[in-house]
Amino acid sequence: MRDMLCCGAGASSDHRRSTGKMAAPILSAALYGIRTGRAFGTAAALCKRAAPLGPMPNEDIDVSNLEALEKYRSFTRYFKVAEKESKKTPWWQTYRKLVTPEQDEEAKIDIGLPYYRPPRAKQLKERKEILKQNRQSMEMERASRLRTLVIPLDEVKAEWEKTSGQLHKQRVAEHYGIYRNMFDEATFVPSVVLRVEYNLDDEHVMPVYHGNFVTPTEASSPPEVIYEADEGSLWTLLLTNLDGHLRDADSEYIHWLVTNIPGNNIDLGKEICHYFPPFPAKGTGYHRFVFLLFKQDRPIDFTEDVRPTPCHSLKMRTFKTFDFYKKHQNDMTPAGLAFFQCQWDDSVTHVFHNHLNMKEPVFEFVRPPVYHPPQKKFPHLQPLRYLDRYRDSHEPTYGIY
Template identity: 55%
Template structure:
């Protein structure tokens, strides 16, 4: 009855509105019962005003609008396209006959190489966007790499470890400055940047600057102005993979980088705190991003040496330490619990591992390959455990099934 009375009050209220002010008022009224008459509105006090929505849509100082190309415009290699079209047009009939006969053989490696050379800019742009580098370094703005940035690290035995676009490199292999090469005219100026957007210990929106060289004449890195000395990467233990990015900027003129220069051989993480977005925004009238290369790295033992001997601080660690398993006080006569499993709770894990290892070594011969597992593991089970306690029967069953501590690691 109460529900019918409430519905009657709603209907009478709506009828009064129709009679007094017309049906067009229905789209603008919210009444006290909680019905929303505006299609896209919310309850009073919850709906955001038009001014608040505009504020949300406005771009802050720290973010550039997405889908803005801050680099050189994308240009297709028209010469390659014209040559390809001419060859296909000339040999179309011959290729069609070979395909129909099933005699056409294609070198897939050559096809991949040709595809890479033809669409290199778009593919590099797609890879860089996939790894979130445009989002984290330039606030969503992007560019197409027009310059091939070849970066490699020297490793023992006169080998070079190249940096591609997302390959994995160990921190111990980045102890020395890398070899950087790109094609450039001698009278041009360039800026090379190396940054780590995932390594900052306090602020996720800040990077650590590992290397910065400006006013480089042509491709001679050694003759450039070193604004920040090179520092090996140091991904902290327990933080997963870190991205290390090289960005090459082309300068329109010589730039005064005095305000960006750090102290020589500085190892202060506070001084090396850096934002590529702010650096580019400061010099955007004179520099244009033209090349990019990056790799991934994860913690290894060399990171400890960097923190202790170069940075002068203890090595942080973000690995979760699991607390020890809680076991109640041991009882002399546990009720309705497996005898061996109950005792194993209070044994040292090293003793259990030693017991398992000794049991496994009984079936291992030093000069023969391991015996394959039996097809029917329970074929002789009854003969082995006949007349023995139940806990030994259960233990033997776990051994045959490779369960619990007998599981193959």
């Protein structure tokens, strides 16, 4: 600074005048820093980052000597180490934990039948053996080359249902909130394969899987339910609507309940509540209709749950699966699961008028008014239509001016 001012003093008047203009801001900034007690070094010190709360990744690696590090030599070894490290819980907050609410998986109570999952290593070993045999098969190679190879899809599906299919169904049910709304966060693995089909005509059927769409017209009559059962076993079949109650959001409507079923013969079971077709009200979106299969340990007396026949009262069909299971949990266990989604169609009007003897309720989503921030007197960089938000009339500004 002193050198700069000295150079300015020995120069010409014009040069001295311009140098003085340049030096004045620098001098004033230095004097201002002295007066306020905050120098440039102090400001830099205030911007220093705080120390991390834990060790940072790769902090223990000596960057100056990378050749001394152990080499992986193969992608497989690297992948194994990366998988092992990814399963460790870091001390920092991850994006997944930030956007996903914390759910304690161990806190969930498993109320289903015992489920045995073979070790993953054993499954992979068996698959490798099968792939090795298929590669060595000349007949399969020739059929694949000539595009005549036929894959037995029924056998593939049966194998999937016995192995990983049960866990996949459980994951889908958790995604749709089935366990959360029926058993208050309890869960189970649907170990019994439950097949439900609605007969449309002599040749066509509408199956129920795990979340597919079925119209009320297609589900107007009782379906055909098939499952494998040992001789002498007893079962209970339930069909309930989780989203259809018109007065209480936490309650359900029971559509079908058959108890003390010997084996897999539904016709020989005790029908506690006869089948009632779906009636999702207009404007309420998709409803979840759940088929739930319970395995009984012994014959159960369901006298308290009996509904009259016919039962066309919504009050008498009000139901809660959680209370029903809690009352009989010592004598039966959930074993099978299937559900579909259903939306209003013309047949729902017929159900309300002719079966329930009531006017059909129609719902509509009332959108909240559009929010506009307070009007600015000088809306900088706003289009001309900005004024239309605050005009009393509906006449647009666009095209007038």
